[in-house]
Amino acid sequence: MTNETTAEPVLELRGVSKQYRRRGSVTHVTAVDGVDLTIRRGESFALVGESGSGKSTLAKLALCLERPDAGQILLRGRDLTGLRVSKLRGVRTAMQPIFQDASASFNPRRSVQSALFQALGRLRTTAERRAHAADLLERVGLRPAASFLDRLPHELSGGQRQRLAIARALAADPVLVVADEPLSGADVSVRGQVMNLLADLQAERDLAYLFITHDVSLARSFADRVGVMHHGRLVEVGTPEAVLDTPSDPYTKRLVDAVPDIEGPEPAPAYDPAPADPAGQGRT
Amino acid sequence: MHVSRKQRWGWLRSSTAATVSFVFIVLLVLVALVGPFVLPDDPAAISRQALHPPSPDALFGTDHLGRDQLTRMVYGARISLLVGVLAAGMAIVVGIAVGACAGFFGGIVDIALMRMSEFFQVIPTLIVAVAIVALIGPGLGNIIGVIALLSWPQTARVTRAEVLRVKQLDYVNAVRCLGHREILVLLREVIPNSLPAVMPLIALGVAEAILQESSISFLGLGSPDTISWGLLLHDGQQNLLSAWWMVVIPGLAIFATVLSLNILGDAVSTALNPRLRLTGRVRRKVVTP
Numbered sequence: 001m002t003n004e005t006t007a008e009p010v011l012e013l014r015g016v017s018k019q020y021r022r023r024g025s026v027t028h029v030t031a032v033d034g035v036d037l038t039i040r041r042g043e044s045f046a047l048v049g050e051s052g053s054g055k056s057t058l059a060k061l062a063l064c065l066e067r068p069d070a071g072q073i074l075l076r077g078r079d080l081t082g083l084r085v086s087k088l089r090g091v092r093t094a095m096q097p098i099f100q101d102a103s104a105s106f107n108p109r110r111s112v113q114s115a116l117f118q119a120l121g122r123l124r125t126t127a128e129r130r131a132h133a134a135d136l137l138e139r140v141g142l143r144p145a146a147s148f149l150d151r152l153p154h155e156l157s158g159g160q161r162q163r164l165a166i167a168r169a170l171a172a173d174p175v176l177v178v179a180d181e182p183l184s185g186a187d188v189s190v191r192g193q194v195m196n197l198l199a200d201l202q203a204e205r206d207l208a209y210l211f212i213t214h215d216v217s218l219a220r221s222f223a224d225r226v227g228v229m230h231h232g233r234l235v236e237v238g239t240p241e242a243v244l245d246t247p248s249d250p251y252t253k254r255l256v257d258a259v260p261d262i263e264g265p266e267p268a269p270a271y272d273p274a275p276a277d278p279a280g281q282g283r284t
Numbered sequence: 285m286h287v288s289r290k291q292r293w294g295w296l297r298s299s300t301a302a303t304v305s306f307v308f309i310v311l312l313v314l315v316a317l318v319g320p321f322v323l324p325d326d327p328a329a330i331s332r333q334a335l336h337p338p339s340p341d342a343l344f345g346t347d348h349l350g351r352d353q354l355t356r357m358v359y360g361a362r363i364s365l366l367v368g369v370l371a372a373g374m375a376i377v378v379g380i381a382v383g384a385c386a387g388f389f390g391g392i393v394d395i396a397l398m399r400m401s402e403f404f405q406v407i408p409t410l411i412v413a414v415a416i417v418a419l420i421g422p423g424l425g426n427i428i429g430v431i432a433l434l435s436w437p438q439t440a441r442v443t444r445a446e447v448l449r450v451k452q453l454d455y456v457n458a459v460r461c462l463g464h465r466e467i468l469v470l471l472r473e474v475i476p477n478s479l480p481a482v483m484p485l486i487a488l489g490v491a492e493a494i495l496q497e498s499s500i501s502f503l504g505l506g507s508p509d510t511i512s513w514g515l516l517l518h519d520g521q522q523n524l525l526s527a528w529w530m531v532v533i534p535g536l537a538i539f540a541t542v543l544s545l546n547i548l549g550d551a552v553s554t555a556l557n558p559r560l561r562l563t564g565r566v567r568r569k570v571v572t573p
Contacts, residue, residue: 092461
């Protein structure tokens with residue numbers, strides 16, 4: 001985690017932009033506007049910003065679920081932007097998503113085993129896949145694995161489903177996991193466990209994370225680097241301390257100030273005691 | 285979406301009308317299947333006095349040639365149901381295929397397929413059906429084909445709308461990220477999860493096809509040897525003033541069957557739509573977008 005500047009880049013975004021046309025109109029909304037971003041092997045990158053700031057669109061673009069209007073997306077040095085879907089298939093498995101709503105992340109008709117087998121297509125025999133699926137379930141804490149294999153997604157709890165989503169992502173043997181608000185659907189007790197699991201897996205497998213979140217405190221505790229998005233632009237990038245403790249961008253400052261301090265009676269002279277600065281609000 | 289065994293019939297039990305309709309359709313199918321082996325008469329046999337009103341001897345009376353109307357009704361049920369099921373089945377399969385491709389692949393494929401389906405939707409169905417049957421001949425297969433050809437667009441539109449919704453769900457995107465082929469994503473993830481929206485159209489499609497076939501036969505364009513309810517109406521219409529039973533009985537049969545199928549279609553649709561469902565007997569997992 002100390003080698004952010006030397007490890008090989010896993011994902012590179014170069015001037016990535018995406019516009020959407022407003023429904024029934026000719027005007028365009030720029031969801032993502034010229035974003036440059038590099039994520040290196042083993043690094044956790046947290047992307048923070050309010051709703052509508054373009055973070056989720058950026059995640060979709062990175063995963064090639066949407067195509068950018070401009071810019072390049074490189075996965076381990078290979079440009080994915082112009083790639084046809086048929087060519088993309090073999091490359092994209094190196095990055096795997098974890099979605100916000102675990103209950104919508106699984107085909108309701110597929111059993112746990114069937115969902116994992118979809119991610120284990122590279123293994124030849126059913127016996128291999130079965131063994132691997134069981135290992136993965138054990139690894140993410142769904143024990144005993146055998147009791148989960150035949151269940152349907154709706155027979156799992158929310159926390160179990162999120163663990164299953166992690167297991168499926170791991171099954172594809174990725175180098176990068178793109179997690180879009182993976183904890184916002186989970187309750188507080190589950191959050192800590194899932195965060196610990198993600199941290200352990202990162203250490204084990206040298207995974208890189210692109211973490212999309214609106215939770216500044218989560219970004220602070222988990223990420224090696226933080227990027228702040230505002231109106232589709234990446235306004236500030238750096239270590240959590242640099243970005244979140246001494247924000248240089250006015251938007252970042254407001255974002256950090258907006259976080260209620262619920263973690264205890266921490267003396268907070270570093271915080272601006274007057275976050276509702278009328279001049280600052282007026283500049284939105 | 286996943287209904288347990290106990291809840292599988294909930295959509296039916298939730299409404300009396302749906303239960304009655306279901307029983308009626310089941311009985312009708314049984315009669316159509318078993319009837320011809322039980323009834324003594326040949327439907328084409330001219331064995332009785334012509335135009336005899338309903339009596340204990342001939343429950344539904346006889347027609348203008350002295351053929352037993354009850355026997356003809358039972359044989360007619362076979363043809364009407366067969367045409368209904370086959371035509372609706374073909375239309376639904378074609379509609380699902382077209383709608384799924386249009387919704388999933390989008391772009392030029394979508395535009396081409398949807399303009400084509402609009403073309404079929406704006407032409408006056410019955411007149412065109414009559415014209416085509418008159419051109420290619422009155423065989424049963426021709427009639428089934430024509431009805432199917434003219435009725436797939438509705439299924440296509442419903443399927444397309446549902447595919448558009450399902451294809452952007454997280455679990456479909458997750459499978460995409462696993463590097464599966466697009467066509468397999470469509471066939472294995474998107475279509476199976478879009479089918480519930482198409483279910484109500486099955487019963488409605490059968491009803492529609494039965495009506496269409498009746499109309500075509502009523503106009504005398506069916507084969508005179510293929511006894512269907514529409515043909516009986518056609519025969520009866522020429523004797524309308526002297527033999528009311530020849531029109532009323534097939535007319536009622538068509539009416540009751542089409543009405544029952546429509547009620548069933550509505551019941552399915554209500555059961556699948558959580559907003560319309562008031563009784564709460566059917567619990568379906570609601571996937572929030």
